[in-house]
Every structure is written in structure tokens, then in C-alpha cells.
Amino acid sequence: MTLIIDGHPFHYEMENLCRLFCPQEKIVVLENAEEPKEDGLCVYTGLKKCDDGSFLLTVRLVIGDSSKGKAALLPAGAQEEEQKLRMSVTLWKLFSEQFGFRPSWGILTGIRPVKLFGKFAAERGTEEAVKYFQEEFLVSKEKTELARTTWKNEEKILSLARPDGFSLYISIPFCPTRCAYCSFVSSSVEKTFHLIPKYVELLCEEIRRTAQVANRLRLRLQTVYFGGGTPTALSADQLAALISAVRESFDLSDCREFTVEAGRPDTITPDKLDAMKRGGVSRISINPQTLNDEVLQAIGRKHTAAQTLSAFALAREHGFNNINMDLIAGLPKDTPESFRSTMERVLELSPESITVHTLALKRAARLNQEGKSGNADAAEQMLTFAYDALMQTGYRPYYLYRQSRMVGNLENTGWAKPGFENLYNVFIMEECQSILACGAGAVTKLRDPDTDRIERVFNFKYPYEYIDRYEEILGRKERVIEFYERTDPKKDR
Structure with a gap:
């Protein structure tokens, strides 16, 4: 698999999402490169700033002559965290449609999802943390509930x-x-x-x-x-x-x-x-x-x-x-x-x-x-x-x-x-x-x-x-x- 990173610093997140859907593939990462003409899978992820200050993000899966893509427009002033989140969600959805597989932890690939849940709960309240996990991170209802319950039990121990x-x-x-x-x-x-x-x-x-x-x-x-x-x-x-x-x-x-x-x-x-x-x-x-x-x-x-x-x-x-x-x-x-x-x-x-x-x-x-x-x-x-x-x-x-x-x-x-x-x-x-x-x-x-x-x-x-x-x-x-x-x-x- 070839992963192209074009105009953004989200190499780590994009590579982890590729590995999530294609765990046995060797991933070759190229910066700002053209899509290679080969039979293997190529994943293109690009971010470009438009004249009006908005951002156009594009992701494509290319297999030989076949290509599928998605794009999204982010408003001017969108911060790096928002850019990273939207690009991750867009690539996750494209992979899910291609492979018919919806990982139950959504776009989350990190080691400590419960710690992340606790951070959001402390900042926004438990209900908002649940909503954010499911709607923004695409985490399933079952895994969100597991994270919530584990976090509640962890709180007592951390004290x-x-x-x-x-x-x-x-x-x-x-x-x-x-x-x-x-x-x-x-x-x-x-x-x-x-x-x-x-x-x-x-x-x-x-x-x-x-x-x-x-x-x-x-x-x-x-x-x-x-x-x-x-x-x-x-x-x-x-x-x-x-x-x-x-x-x-x-x-x-x-x-x-x-x-x-x-x-x-x-x-x-x-x-x-x-x-x-x-x-x-x-x-x-x-x-x-x-x-x-x-x-x-x-x-x-x-x-x-x-x-x-x-x-x-x-x-x-x-x-x-x-x-x-x-x-x-x-x-x-x-x-x-x-x-x-x-x-x-x-x-x-x-x-x-x-x-x-x-x-x-x-x-x-x-x-x-x-x-x-x-x-x-x-x-x-x-x-x-x-x-x-x-x-x-x-x-x-x-x-x-x-x-x-x-x-x-x-x-x-x-x-x-x-x-x-x-x-x-x-x-x-x-x-x-x-x-x-x-x-x-x-x-x-x-x-x-x-x-x-x-x-x-x-x-x-x-x-x-x-x-x-x-x-x-x-x-x-x-x-x-x-x-x-x-x-x-x-x-x-």
C-alpha cells in the first residue's frame, strides 16, 4: 500500500487508519507525490488552503484504474485539530464503504480511549462526552458505554x-x-x-x-x-x-x-x-x-x-x-x-x-x-x-x-x-x-x-x-x- 500525504502534517493518524483497515499491508508513505501507477492500493490524503481562507480536504482510494474519493470543505479559521478530525472521519468513511467494515472504536486508534473519554467528561460533562464519542469519533454505542463505565470505575481507583x-x-x-x-x-x-x-x-x-x-x-x-x-x-x-x-x-x-x-x-x-x-x-x-x-x-x-x-x-x-x-x-x-x-x-x-x-x-x-x-x-x-x-x-x-x-x-x-x-x-x-x-x-x-x-x-x-x-x-x-x-x-x- 502507498499512502500519500499532501499538504498536511497528519501522517501518524492517516497511517494508523490505513493499518486499521489493512493490517497485513506494508505501508509506504510518500510526501506530496503523484499517485503511483500500479495495481496495489494507493491512498491519497490532501489538504489545500483556498483563496478565501477555507480548506479543501480530499481523500481517494486508488486500485489500478479504479478510484473512489471523498472531499470536504472546512471554513476559514479551522484549527489543526478540526482539520485532523475531519480528514480522519472522511478517510474512515471511505474505507468503510470500500471494505464493508465499520470498526467499533470509530476513528480512535490510540492506546487509552478511556483516558480520552475522561478528559471530555471533565471538560463537557458525561452526556456530552458520550455524544462526542458517538457522533464525532464514530465510536459504537456499545464501546462508548464500555468507555463510560470503565472511566467511572477508574475514577474511584485514581483517587x-x-x-x-x-x-x-x-x-x-x-x-x-x-x-x-x-x-x-x-x-x-x-x-x-x-x-x-x-x-x-x-x-x-x-x-x-x-x-x-x-x-x-x-x-x-x-x-x-x-x-x-x-x-x-x-x-x-x-x-x-x-x-x-x-x-x-x-x-x-x-x-x-x-x-x-x-x-x-x-x-x-x-x-x-x-x-x-x-x-x-x-x-x-x-x-x-x-x-x-x-x-x-x-x-x-x-x-x-x-x-x-x-x-x-x-x-x-x-x-x-x-x-x-x-x-x-x-x-x-x-x-x-x-x-x-x-x-x-x-x-x-x-x-x-x-x-x-x-x-x-x-x-x-x-x-x-x-x-x-x-x-x-x-x-x-x-x-x-x-x-x-x-x-x-x-x-x-x-x-x-x-x-x-x-x-x-x-x-x-x-x-x-x-x-x-x-x-x-x-x-x-x-x-x-x-x-x-x-x-x-x-x-x-x-x-x-x-x-x-x-x-x-x-x-x-x-x-x-x-x-x-x-x-x-x-x-x-x-x-x-x-x-x-x-x-x-x-x-x-
């Missing part, structure tokens, strides 16, 4: 974030195997087993150094999140060492939750559950993704549905009363019927929270490299059934986000029974407080409470880099101190 609070993220970038849909930086234990002892040793030290920084800045730790990867790919002793490093280094008197992604059911053992329970872990995830063994095999998971059920029962026996389970809609070989069966079996277990993801075909994922594409209609059917079933059984949506290259431009939604919402997920998604992060691939996000400005400090991505260049990572902790000294220079540190 818990302290101005001097922060969350701690610990990265464990190891997995038993790599899933076919995965694009995260993670390493299989089989290939990198020899790195794990040194990695854990250095990570414990980074945790201690991070605590020194937080204590110097008088920050209050509110949530802890061990993510990955699969943290339970580590041994029980290694997990215990990391948890102890957190507990011994940080003041946890203001900490509201301590989460460990147990993730793969085949990594969950009695001794690891004991280590987490003794360490004060209050919430774990056991993520089946599906309870269909054929689908599990297709995505490279080495466990079975039976192992998921067994791991869940084992966690209950060990006293875990706050368990999350992740599911993915749109997986290869899954159908609306088999997804429904998975959903019903998970609801029978009655976990405290359920996160329903939509398959995202990222560039680095094996499924994408194999040319696989998801079925948008099937994925939407799966989400519709899941959401109805979750609402009927007492779960409520409390956070929502989207990813690029997500099947059908759909969403990931966290659902929880009242009182079991994961605060960390909301804090990081809504960027309402700083996140101090440790480990390979971890990204510290520093938030200025006065301006909402975000500054990032990156650790090296891969475990071998983390080990080889560890001193550089420790040196970057100074950037955290420098950030807070700039944002509040009068405060005595």
Missing part, C-alpha cells in the same frame, strides 16, 4: 493515588517457551538458564539501590508488580530472594497490593506458592489464555487446560484469595463457540478478576511472521459474549487499553469483582503516578504531579545486556533524583 506515591515494577524476562503471539522482550529458560542466577543477584541489588533513591526522595510505595516474562519461571528460592529484597528495602506501610504474575500454569508449584505467600504477595495471575488444548498447542503453550485448573485449585489451597486470569480473544483455531466454553469454565472457578485481551499481531510475533491474520468478526463476537457474561456474574470493567495491530482494532479490558481491582494496572495505564522499574527491559516512568509531564528512564532490554552493562543501569538511577529536584527544587531532599 487513591497519592501525590508522593509511586509503584514498583520488577521485570522477570524469562518464560518456559515463547508464545506464538508474543512480541515482548523475553527469553526462554531453556536457552538462558545459565544467566538466571547472576540476573537475580544483580536484580536484588538494583531493587536495594532503587529503594535508596525512593527513600531519599521521600516517596511512598503504593503497589508492587512482578511481571515478565513469567516470574514463576524462577525457582522458589530465587523468587523468595527477590521478594525479600523488596520487603527489606522498601517501607511497605502504604503499600496496598503486591502482585506476582504467576502466568503459566505449568510453572506453578507448591514451593513457589509458599514462597509468595510467606513474602506477603497478595495477588497472583494464573493465565490460561484459553482452555482449549488444540488452541494452546497452536500458540506454543506447553501446558494443558487440566494443568490450569489444577494450578488454580492449588493456589486456593495455599490461601490466595485474589487471583486474576487472562484470556485472549481471536487466537488461531479458536472459535466463538470454544471461546464461550472457556469463558464459562473460567467463570465457574470464580477468580477475583478476569482480563480479556484481544489478539495483537505484532511484527516480532511468530504468528505475524507466518502471515497469520485474525478474524475481526469472530473476535468481536467473543468479546461481546464475554462482556455480557461478566456483567451478569458481578464483574465490572475497571481498566482498558489497546495495542497497535490488534485484531479488529478492539481492546483489552480488565474486569474485577468490586474491591478486587488491580491498582497498578490503572496507575500505569492512566499515568497518574511515577513507576520505578527494575530489571532487563524495565522502563521507569517519572510523572511531574504539577504538569503531568512524563519522563522515561530505560534499562537495557536483554538479560545478557543487563548483566554486562549493569553499572550503567545503576548510574541511571541518578536521573530519578535529578527529575524530582527539577520538578520540586525547593523541597529538602
Whole structure:
């Protein structure tokens, strides 16, 4: 596909809309160029200022000798935001007519539609925000209601974030195997087993150094999140060492939750559950993704549905009363019927929270490299059934986000029974407080409470880099101190 940008700066928005309707197409962007004479799809987007000060915007889809277009005239004085909105709507409508597909999030392609809804609601009121989403952004009634309900539930959680609070993220970038849909930086234990002892040793030290920084800045730790990867790919002793490093280094008197992604059911053992329970872990995830063994095999998971059920029962026996389970809609070989069966079996277990993801075909994922594409209609059917079933059984949506290259431009939604919402997920998604992060691939996000400005400090991505260049990572902790000294220079540190 060729995308022509003529006379406007809306490259990013136009490319995202093209990817929304043609997710598997490689997009070549040309500035102020003529339409190429070729058989492939060419998308022209142009904006010209007329003599009277008005603006003429034009979009065309050209396939060989066939061409379809739309135009709109904007009044003189139309600001850039209005120009961008009208061009996006016009291109979306042209694509929808051409392909017979109306994405339910309309022209919205960003990660945080709920945050956007909240912004409009704060400025104009909830009713006007609903109207704007449906009439201007072309969001469906169902997705608008999902955004509204999620925002209402998020508001209560966001009120818990302290101005001097922060969350701690610990990265464990190891997995038993790599899933076919995965694009995260993670390493299989089989290939990198020899790195794990040194990695854990250095990570414990980074945790201690991070605590020194937080204590110097008088920050209050509110949530802890061990993510990955699969943290339970580590041994029980290694997990215990990391948890102890957190507990011994940080003041946890203001900490509201301590989460460990147990993730793969085949990594969950009695001794690891004991280590987490003794360490004060209050919430774990056991993520089946599906309870269909054929689908599990297709995505490279080495466990079975039976192992998921067994791991869940084992966690209950060990006293875990706050368990999350992740599911993915749109997986290869899954159908609306088999997804429904998975959903019903998970609801029978009655976990405290359920996160329903939509398959995202990222560039680095094996499924994408194999040319696989998801079925948008099937994925939407799966989400519709899941959401109805979750609402009927007492779960409520409390956070929502989207990813690029997500099947059908759909969403990931966290659902929880009242009182079991994961605060960390909301804090990081809504960027309402700083996140101090440790480990390979971890990204510290520093938030200025006065301006909402975000500054990032990156650790090296891969475990071998983390080990080889560890001193550089420790040196970057100074950037955290420098950030807070700039944002509040009068405060005595």
C-alpha cells in the first residue's frame, strides 16, 4: 500500500487508519507525490488552503484504474485539530464503504480511549462526552458505554493515588517457551538458564539501590508488580530472594497490593506458592489464555487446560484469595463457540478478576511472521459474549487499553469483582503516578504531579545486556533524583 500525504502534517493518524483497515499491508508513505501507477492500493490524503481562507480536504482510494474519493470543505479559521478530525472521519468513511467494515472504536486508534473519554467528561460533562464519542469519533454505542463505565470505575481507583506515591515494577524476562503471539522482550529458560542466577543477584541489588533513591526522595510505595516474562519461571528460592529484597528495602506501610504474575500454569508449584505467600504477595495471575488444548498447542503453550485448573485449585489451597486470569480473544483455531466454553469454565472457578485481551499481531510475533491474520468478526463476537457474561456474574470493567495491530482494532479490558481491582494496572495505564522499574527491559516512568509531564528512564532490554552493562543501569538511577529536584527544587531532599 502507498499512502500519500499532501499538504498536511497528519501522517501518524492517516497511517494508523490505513493499518486499521489493512493490517497485513506494508505501508509506504510518500510526501506530496503523484499517485503511483500500479495495481496495489494507493491512498491519497490532501489538504489545500483556498483563496478565501477555507480548506479543501480530499481523500481517494486508488486500485489500478479504479478510484473512489471523498472531499470536504472546512471554513476559514479551522484549527489543526478540526482539520485532523475531519480528514480522519472522511478517510474512515471511505474505507468503510470500500471494505464493508465499520470498526467499533470509530476513528480512535490510540492506546487509552478511556483516558480520552475522561478528559471530555471533565471538560463537557458525561452526556456530552458520550455524544462526542458517538457522533464525532464514530465510536459504537456499545464501546462508548464500555468507555463510560470503565472511566467511572477508574475514577474511584485514581483517587487513591497519592501525590508522593509511586509503584514498583520488577521485570522477570524469562518464560518456559515463547508464545506464538508474543512480541515482548523475553527469553526462554531453556536457552538462558545459565544467566538466571547472576540476573537475580544483580536484580536484588538494583531493587536495594532503587529503594535508596525512593527513600531519599521521600516517596511512598503504593503497589508492587512482578511481571515478565513469567516470574514463576524462577525457582522458589530465587523468587523468595527477590521478594525479600523488596520487603527489606522498601517501607511497605502504604503499600496496598503486591502482585506476582504467576502466568503459566505449568510453572506453578507448591514451593513457589509458599514462597509468595510467606513474602506477603497478595495477588497472583494464573493465565490460561484459553482452555482449549488444540488452541494452546497452536500458540506454543506447553501446558494443558487440566494443568490450569489444577494450578488454580492449588493456589486456593495455599490461601490466595485474589487471583486474576487472562484470556485472549481471536487466537488461531479458536472459535466463538470454544471461546464461550472457556469463558464459562473460567467463570465457574470464580477468580477475583478476569482480563480479556484481544489478539495483537505484532511484527516480532511468530504468528505475524507466518502471515497469520485474525478474524475481526469472530473476535468481536467473543468479546461481546464475554462482556455480557461478566456483567451478569458481578464483574465490572475497571481498566482498558489497546495495542497497535490488534485484531479488529478492539481492546483489552480488565474486569474485577468490586474491591478486587488491580491498582497498578490503572496507575500505569492512566499515568497518574511515577513507576520505578527494575530489571532487563524495565522502563521507569517519572510523572511531574504539577504538569503531568512524563519522563522515561530505560534499562537495557536483554538479560545478557543487563548483566554486562549493569553499572550503567545503576548510574541511571541518578536521573530519578535529578527529575524530582527539577520538578520540586525547593523541597529538602
